[in-house]
Amino acid sequence: MASFANFKSGHVVCVPYPAQGHISPMLKLAKLVHHNGFYITFVNTEFNHKRLLRSNGPQSLDGLPGFRFETIPDGLPSTDHDVDATQHVPSLCASTSKNCLVPFRNLINKINAEGNGVVPPVTCIVSDVIMSFTLDAAEELGIPEVLFWTASACGFMCYLHYHHLVQRGYIPLKGN
DSSP, X not given: OOOGGGOTTOEEEEEOOSXXXXXXXXXXXXXXXXXXXXXXXEEEEHHHHHHHHHHHOGGGGOSOTTEEEEEXXXXXXXXXXXXXXXXXXXXXXXXXXXXXXXXXXXXHHHHHHHOSSSSOOOOEEEEETTOTHHHHHHHHHTOOEEEEOOSOHHHHHHHHHHHHHHHTTOSSOOOO
């Protein structure tokens, strides 16, 4: 087992929004950051972690020193009977913003309390812009945070100018 002396750059906690179009880009970023000498903790919701294990197998997350996966609950009722189903996005957004701060803060505190010479203390949080609860945790714990935008540049421009379309009466769409 490698000591955290091998990860001189720090420990980054990555928190994607729990949907494949957000998890995949965050995982790619986490791998790049890890390749550059950072210890990585990748935080999935319990629901998506089960899906990942089911699709890729239980050993799919093993074997990379300095890269580990942790989970937090998403606050939605358990759906163990249908792990392949997609969660209801509006409910998931509301639930993560309302229910994830405390479990996430507890996870960061647990990581920082380990002090076992293997896992370095958290030095940065990289989270999906939708996972805004991480901002509160980062501020409370004095940890720098970077927000990660997983959508396209075109999508960003749409979000940026949406209010202009509403002001001009283009949205909501009218007619048939």
